[in-house]
Amino acid sequence: MRIINKMLMYILISAVIVSIIFPFWWMILSSFKPSTELFIFPPVIWPKQFTFENYISVWKSIPLLRYFVNTVVFAGGVTVISLLFDSMAGYAFARIDFKFREPLFIAILITMMIPFQVIMIPLFVEIYKFGLLDSYMGLIIPRATSAFGIYMMRSFFVSLPKDLEEAARVDGLNEYRIFWNIMLPLCKPAFVTLGIIILMNNWNDLLYPMMLTSSTEMRTLSAGLAMFVGDKVIEYGPMLAASALSILPLFILYLFAQKYFIEGVATSGLK
Amino acid sequence: MNMSNITRKMNKPQVAAFIFILPSLITIFLFWVIPLVASIAMSFMNVDLFFSRTDFVGIENYINMYHDSRFWNALYNTFRFMLMEMPLQISISLLLAVFISRNTPFSKFTRTVLYIPVICSLTAMGILWSLLLDPTLGYYAYLLKVVGFETVGFLKSTTWAMPAIAVMTVWKNFGLTMVILSAAMLSVPKSLYEAATLDGAGNVAQFFNVTLPLIVPALGFCVITNTIDSLKVFDQVYTMTQGGPLNSTETIVQYIYNRGFKIAPFNLGYASSIAVILFMIIIVISLVMYKYFIDKETV
Numbered sequence: 001m002r003i004i005n006k007m008l009m010y011i012l013i014s015a016v017i018v019s020i021i022f023p024f025w026w027m028i029l030s031s032f033k034p035s036t037e038l039f040i041f042p043p044v045i046w047p048k049q050f051t052f053e054n055y056i057s058v059w060k061s062i063p064l065l066r067y068f069v070n071t072v073v074f075a076g077g078v079t080v081i082s083l084l085f086d087s088m089a090g091y092a093f094a095r096i097d098f099k100f101r102e103p104l105f106i107a108i109l110i111t112m113m114i115p116f117q118v119i120m121i122p123l124f125v126e127i128y129k130f131g132l133l134d135s136y137m138g139l140i141i142p143r144a145t146s147a148f149g150i151y152m153m154r155s156f157f158v159s160l161p162k163d164l165e166e167a168a169r170v171d172g173l174n175e176y177r178i179f180w181n182i183m184l185p186l187c188k189p190a191f192v193t194l195g196i197i198i199l200m201n202n203w204n205d206l207l208y209p210m211m212l213t214s215s216t217e218m219r220t221l222s223a224g225l226a227m228f229v230g231d232k233v234i235e236y237g238p239m240l241a242a243s244a245l246s247i248l249p250l251f252i253l254y255l256f257a258q259k260y261f262i263e264g265v266a267t268s269g270l271k
Numbered sequence: 272m273n274m275s276n277i278t279r280k281m282n283k284p285q286v287a288a289f290i291f292i293l294p295s296l297i298t299i300f301l302f303w304v305i306p307l308v309a310s311i312a313m314s315f316m317n318v319d320l321f322f323s324r325t326d327f328v329g330i331e332n333y334i335n336m337y338h339d340s341r342f343w344n345a346l347y348n349t350f351r352f353m354l355m356e357m358p359l360q361i362s363i364s365l366l367l368a369v370f371i372s373r374n375t376p377f378s379k380f381t382r383t384v385l386y387i388p389v390i391c392s393l394t395a396m397g398i399l400w401s402l403l404l405d406p407t408l409g410y411y412a413y414l415l416k417v418v419g420f421e422t423v424g425f426l427k428s429t430t431w432a433m434p435a436i437a438v439m440t441v442w443k444n445f446g447l448t449m450v451i452l453s454a455a456m457l458s459v460p461k462s463l464y465e466a467a468t469l470d471g472a473g474n475v476a477q478f479f480n481v482t483l484p485l486i487v488p489a490l491g492f493c494v495i496t497n498t499i500d501s502l503k504v505f506d507q508v509y510t511m512t513q514g515g516p517l518n519s520t521e522t523i524v525q526y527i528y529n530r531g532f533k534i535a536p537f538n539l540g541y542a543s544s545i546a547v548i549l550f551m552i553i554i555v556i557s558l559v560m561y562k563y564f565i566d567k568e569t570v
Contacts, residue, residue: 013370017385020387021384023396026403026410027399039407039408041413043410045410085294088294088295089291089292089295092288093292096284096285098285101288108299111299113554114303115549117524118546118553119303119310119546120527120528120531121313121527121539121543122313123302126306141298143302145299147299174287179291206394207505211532222392226506226510229510236402236408239398240399243395243398246394251387251390258386265450266451266453
């Protein structure tokens with residue numbers, strides 16, 4: 001009985017694993033199929049003949065490289081700036097005693113509950129008024145800090161031993177030097193976890209970049225692909241190739257750093 | 272005041288703290304607080320796409336919304352999606368979390384694999400699934416035909432489009448919920464399981480009497496965030512059906528977007544009033560759920 005149960009469980013788990021992998025497997029294989037093979041019914045999984053035709057075609061029909069560059073600048077820019085600002089604020093909230101510290105921190109936590117979808121229209125108007133629509137600045141500045149990031153960095157700084165900056169103060173270092181020379185270097189593990197979360201969220205975001213950009217040259221991977229789906233300009237095979245390419249960078253990062261991807265969220269849910 | 276005086280002032284911890292939090296405060300105030308206030312204010316105004324004219328119209332937008340069947344349709348679709356997606360995602364995640372909490376090499380491998388869709392964009396996965404479900408070329412459409420479903424394009428059917436989007440969303444997101452729940456399960460003290468085994472409780476009884484009550488905080492967190500996320504659903508609908516067929520998958524956020532940026536006349540005021548209603552729905556539902564889980568926890 002025990003063994004049968006165990007086997008059933010392993011069969012079930014394997015079925016789940018297959019159902020997760022299959023769409024990716026099929027996407028990659030099909031993206032190398034010539035269009036004649038894509039149209040065969042019933043569909044075959046393994047291509048008889050490998051071709052780069054779909055990749056070449058999507059490269060020609062949409063500015064994929066441009067989207068890629070935009071996504072790197074946007075998601076990468078947001079990550080770097082946000083890590084700096086979040087850690088500055090998190091440090092102040094955790095280690096310096098100042099007026100209104102508690103109410104300010106609570107106010108910041110409350111803003112975490114505002115759904116982006118609720119404020120997107122006034123945000124659009126604001127960015128328009130600032131003349132930043134369709135620009136990197138307009139994409140990066142509103143995301144230069146996040147309540148979640150401040151919260152996470154504060155928790156990190158709270159966990160550090162208190163005598164760190166006492167010793168530095170005795171040595172005559174000013175507040176900025178303490179932060180920059182002593183605290184920031186200690187942040188590396190927290191930066192990796194938070195950085196991955198911020199990078200992933202922005203890399204994969206659709207609504208925000210779609211709303212704040214209008215020209216083809218400024219679209220990110222997500223926004224660009226979504227627009228082409230809407231306009232039905234590209235065909236089946238090239239669409240598969242484009243989707244595969246768009247997830248490739250994060251996928252490679254995941255292969256090397258999956259521990260950080262998973263551990264970051266696992267702990268954030270416990271708070 | 273000379274330079275050294277300024278530097279001395281700057282070095283005071285109070286001043287330094289202020290400088291450290293200033294960039295964050297400005298950003299959050301400018302891009303979260305002001306838009307929220309503006310959203311509420313705009314819901315009482317008629318505003319066009321580029322703010323060229325703005326007039327105060329009182330609660331006219333809300334009255335129009337009440338008579339707008341497309342708004343009710345979007346609200347209905349959003350709840351339909353939430354009721355299909357959230358329970359399914361939570362139950363699948365719970366079940367698999369038990370397995371991946373075992374800490375064997377195979378369960379670790381499983382965790383790594385099941386998390387893959389989480390790191391991919393909803394956009395790309397939405398496109399992938401719509402291609403898989405394509406009635407003539409998609410492999411899933413083919414498999415479904417083999418088991419007896421007619422080749423209706425799943426995403427072109429008013430009955431099946433929404434369930435298809437919900438299933439795709441569960442597939443894409445459950446890894447995240449599973450990892451959070453599994454972390455909570457791992458923090459349950461081993462001694463409790465040993466005691467339960469001594470009392471003769473089987474695996475199933477242990478799950479319901481030991482595991483479940485002890486992971487209530489994490490479970491509550493997952494249920495609430497999951498519910499909120501499904502009320503805000505947009506990306507996958509946009510790439511899979513764009514709200515169609517016949518608006519049968521148009522959700523609230525979709526409708527806000529369409530009213531604001533897609534359908535002429537672009538009325539940002541009207542779109543904002545829908546956004547305000549969405550905000551209130553989200554707040555009420557999260558508070559009710561939060562209260563429910565807090566009560567559960569203390570019992």
